[in-house]
Amino acid sequence: MAKRILPALVVxxxxxxxxxxxxxxxxxxxxxxxxxxAGPKYTRFADFPGKALSTVEPGAPVGIQVKPVxxxxxxxxxxxxxxxxxxxxxxxxxxxGELPDRGxxxxxxxxxxxxxxxxxxxxxxYKNESADVCYLKASPATGLEKEVADNTWRTRTxxxxxxxxxxxxxxDTVIGVVGFHLADDADIPGDMELCGPGKTEFYDDRxxxxxxxxxxxxxxx
Numbered sequence: 001m002a003k004r005i006l007p008a009l010v011v012x013x014x015x016x017x018x019x020x021x022x023x024x025x026x027x028x029x030x031x032x033x034x035x036x037x038a039g040p041k042y043t044r045f046a047d048f049p050g051k052a053l054s055t056v057e058p059g060a061p062v063g064i065q066v067k068p069v070x071x072x073x074x075x076x077x078x079x080x081x082x083x084x085x086x087x088x089x090x091x092x093x094x095x096x097g098e099l100p101d102r103g104x105x106x107x108x109x110x111x112x113x114x115x116x117x118x119x120x121x122x123x124x125x126y127k128n129e130s131a132d133v134c135y136l137k138a139s140p141a142t143g144l145e146k147e148v149a150d151n152t153w154r155t156r157t158x159x160x161x162x163x164x165x166x167x168x169x170x171x172d173t174v175i176g177v178v179g180f181h182l183a184d185d186a187d188i189p190g191d192m193e194l195c196g197p198g199k200t201e202f203y204d205d206r207x208x209x210x211x212x213x214x215x216x217x218x219x220x221x
Contacts, residue, residue, distance in 0.1 A: 040149035045096040045173040051211040054098060055196030057111050058203070063098040064107050064168070068194055068211070069175075070153060073218035077179040078140045078160035086124065087220040088179035089114065089136075091194060091213055092153045095144055095174050103172070106165035110141035113205055114180040114213065115193040121186035135195075135205050138178035144168065148175035184220045191215070 045052075048067050056063030070092040075081065077088045091114070097104045114136040116123070123134035140160030148156060158177055168174055182188075193210035201207040 040152075042147075043094070043150055043173070045094050048094045050214070053194055053196055053209060053211040054198070055112070055209065056098070056199060056202075057108065058197055060104075060106075062102065062104050063199075064104055065096050065098060066109075066112070066194070066196070067094045068092070068213050069094050070151075071214050071216040072154065073216050073220050074179075078142050078158040078177065080140050080160060080179075082181050085184050086181045087184060088181055089192070089213075089216055090177055090179050092175065092177045095168065095176060096172065097168050097170060100171055103170045104168040107144060107168050108141070108163060108165050109144070109176050109178050110138050110163060111196060112138045112141070112178055113195045113208065114138075115195050115205075115210055116180075116182065116186070116188060117190055117192075119187045119189045122183035123186065124181060124183050136180040136182070138180065141178045142176045144174035144176040146172060146174050153177065182220075 144166040195210040
């Protein structure tokens with residue numbers, strides 16, 4: 001009797017150990033990826049979709065490249081509240097140095113502008129090229145942070161200063177946000193553009209290079 005029980009016991013233990021240590025769901029993430037590959041994703045600048053704006057702060061020896069990666073209407077941004085009747089157009093940016101083999105000392109975002117075409121309504125702009133085109137200065141503008149995982153920038157605590165500067169190491173991708181305040185009655189029929197000084201034009205914002213700003217999410221009401 002004992003000789004029959006012992007083999008059966010060994011088989012049962014083998015099955016139990018195999019069930020616990022096999023390559024089943026315990027070693028994979030919920031989406032099917034191996035557990036070792038699960039976790040926050042940090043997209044490199046070149047891998048973000050969309051066009052890059054090459055821009056340089058007037059007087060700076062090396063410029064930056066920026067890409068709008070997320071856009072939303074919001075009544076508050078970086079600790080600041082929009083005035084009654086206005087919302088911020090919050091543009092989250094991926095940023096890297098102009099050249100891949102060197103960093104940027106004291107990079108900042110507050111010299112960027114938005115170009116907005118209006119069909120009606122109030123511009124609240126820094127300058128008006130005409131009755132239906134306005135240029136908006138970035139305000140607020142935050143510093144740049146390296147460890148910002150994909151799709152977490154909206155919930156991150158951003159702070160805006162006067163002139164916030166950040167060093168960018170060679171090849172690094174950092175994230176920041178700029179806001180442009182627009183009146184709620186502004187009707188914007190097409191895409192907006194993010195603009196900044198270029199190598200050949202530092203001061204005339206009508207000649208700045210620009211890239212499209214994607215349609216923002218949210219509502220202004």
